[in-house]
Amino acid sequence: MAAVTEVENGTALPRSNIFKRIHERYSSSVSQSKRYTRSRAGNICYICFLVFMGLFSVLPLIYCVTTSLKPLDELMIFPPRFFVSRPTAQNYLALPGLLSNLRVPLSRYIFNSVFVAVITTVLYVFVSTMAAFVLTKSRIKGKKLMFSAVQYALLFNTFTLAIPQYLIFSYLKIIDTYWVYMLPHIASTMGVFLMKQYMEGSIPDVIMEAARIDGAGYFRIFAEIVLPMVKPCCMTLMLFGFRDVWAAVPQGTVFNESLKTLPAIMTQITAGGVARSGSAMAVTVIMMLPPIIVYMISQSNVIESMNSAGIKE
């Protein structure tokens, strides 16, 4: 009797259960160690490596936060301490005063940074998604060629292209405008690449067909069907686009102080030596927060959609 029920259970087991079992085996450390046991030495190495890498990654960032909260006398202590004993916000409050000799107030830098980052990110996501949609689902000539160019162009970022892009900037007469922050980042091929690969796997042709039969044009299909379906990948593009433009330092293309963004003020503040290190850390913390917040918002979508990021050759 027992054997029969076992067979019955075995055959009747729904597929999803099998996946669940496999998933459990591979996602929890306890059950996997039953499968292929690691030697004790292996386990020790594994833990040590993770702990070492974790500390290496995070300690500098924590040190940055604690230092930004130190009062002046604690900054001058020798040897420097890792933690802060009497935290204060004075380093943050002193920032506007430190920049007063630049004639451009701190708020202007913050405004520039936020303005440039938000506009660029929105345009980047929108432009890339539209282009990726056409490259995936349309049947226009030359789209294969275009995509392989995009795939190769992943190699070249704004640093390697600095000089030739500078020539284009000066030819277009947009040096010393907000455009030098925005345009090269919107042109970044990462967005189109990730989005196209994601769409390949997530938008079935059948849906497109159905929409066409109902008489929807490309614009409506894009806005009403495709956009909602690729939301996870849009979040991913948002993260990468924001991160890149937020940290961007234009190479000799912005001279007007009132157009500069937050990274530009770092050098001015750090020139002050140890006494200013608290304020410099405070700026670093302020710079760190926005990308971290964007990552927290988009995290699960990013991990979900990056799976399709492979380059197929």
Place this chain on the structure above:
Amino acid sequence: MIKKNKLNLSYEGSFKENLPCYIMLAPFALLFILFLVLPIIASMVLSFSEFDMVSMPKFTGFANYFRMLFDDEVFLTTAKNTLVFAVITGPAGFILSFILAWFLNEFRPGIRTVLSFMFYCPALVGNAYYIWQVAFSSDSYGYINSMLLSMGLITEPIYWLRDSSYVMPVIIIVQLWMSMGVAFLANISGLQNVNGEMYEAGAIDGIRNRWQELWYITLPSMQHILLFSAVMQIATAFSVSQLPIAMAGYPSVNNSVDTIVSYLSDAGTVRYEMGYASAISVVLFLMMIITRNIISRLINKVGR
């Protein structure tokens, strides 16, 4: 009215019918051509000329390339530094970002999320290297110096960023710190999505340990992601420039950490030798493309 049969795979449809497609592609296509294709073509053309942005470019044949190879020791030093960065931080970053993702894959989802955030954080926050500037600061207030001093390992502070024998390793460490970026996220995602049935089948087919499982199942099913991650690491490793400029200044002591990219932006935007800078760019592009194609071949051999 039902339109044409859309399952037909040929490039059909008149220009008018496809017009919406062209309109939607146009913004990206325009910017792509303007800021990627055109710059690359322009620098290939200008590399054979002398051009100072004021007078017309003057054709000089291969003069720029000869100057680079035989007449410019600074360029050769920067090329050497770039290669050292690329050879060390490229593969190290690539392997580290895979190994960490592979290790993290054993954890439960909640813990994995926290840990991957921890490892991704340095790359996420971008220009946070000021922290390392303080840590490796040359006076005794520098965190590393004061630690070594109080442990009695050294008697006087080391000039980490002003001494040509230390500055390279320091920059490499900081570069590695920031290298768990996009590639790392792609690896995490790819590992989660390796088909579980493959492991079951592998266990039946006689796979005995983790290493075999990694080599015969995990790596081959992640080939595309691995190539993507390699491309990302090549792109970063060859374009290292902001970090050494910020930490060691430009030019650094004995040019010991100046890279091609920092040298060419000096030649271009400071000295206005655009022809020469373009020639350097072309050499850099070639180095990157060749590396990419070699890596692509290597990755195709995985699991065989």
